[in-house]
Amino acid sequence: AQKITQTQPGMFVQEKEAVTLDCTYDTSDQSYGLFWYKQPSSGEMIFLIYQGSYDEQNATEGRYSLNFQKARKSANLVISASQLGDSAMYFCAMTILTGGGNKLTFGTGTQLKVEL
């Protein structure tokens, strides 16, 4: 079974600063994918970034980057130049890439608040 742990229930960051949201995972599978989703107060799930377990480079998407440290089983999200619109709940998730579907296992989330 897979497990995702997000140890920061809430985080504050000042506008234009960078922030790191922590995520550690646990799995015995070798082939897996890691995701970050954003859930604003309106409730929808917005895909941000994906990292495959065999990808050698850390994933980046605009202001989002995923700091993937396989040996430590961590997949932290870094948001650079924070904006007020980044205030939301952020979920780390993973799936196993060995067939039989891609069901996602989610962490409990981190509530990020960006302040002026």
Next chain:
Amino acid sequence: NAGVMQNPRHLVRRRGQEARLRCSPMKGHSHVYWYRQLPEEGLKFMVYLQKENIIDESGMPKERFSAEFPKEGPSILRIQQVVRGDSAAYFCASSVTEGGAYNEQFFGPGTRLTVL
């Protein structure tokens, strides 16, 4: 190309009634996943379906919950004899193919079920 559609967006039921939640996947997607998000928690996988088949229902409660994805029409998540603990947001996601490689799941806006 319309995204994943879910209806209704909000559903209120009294204890003991039935709730039917509908999910229309993106065009060309034949794989559907249902997730439940209890208040203040992350999303939890419930069931994975392909057209006319339930592939993985390991996250479904054993009683009162059922899901289907008929050859024609939307996927339906059905909750019989609802209880207050069923109050949650129910998300559906669709993808093009099954696992074995990264296949992005596109999430619908969710159905917020409130049981009075």
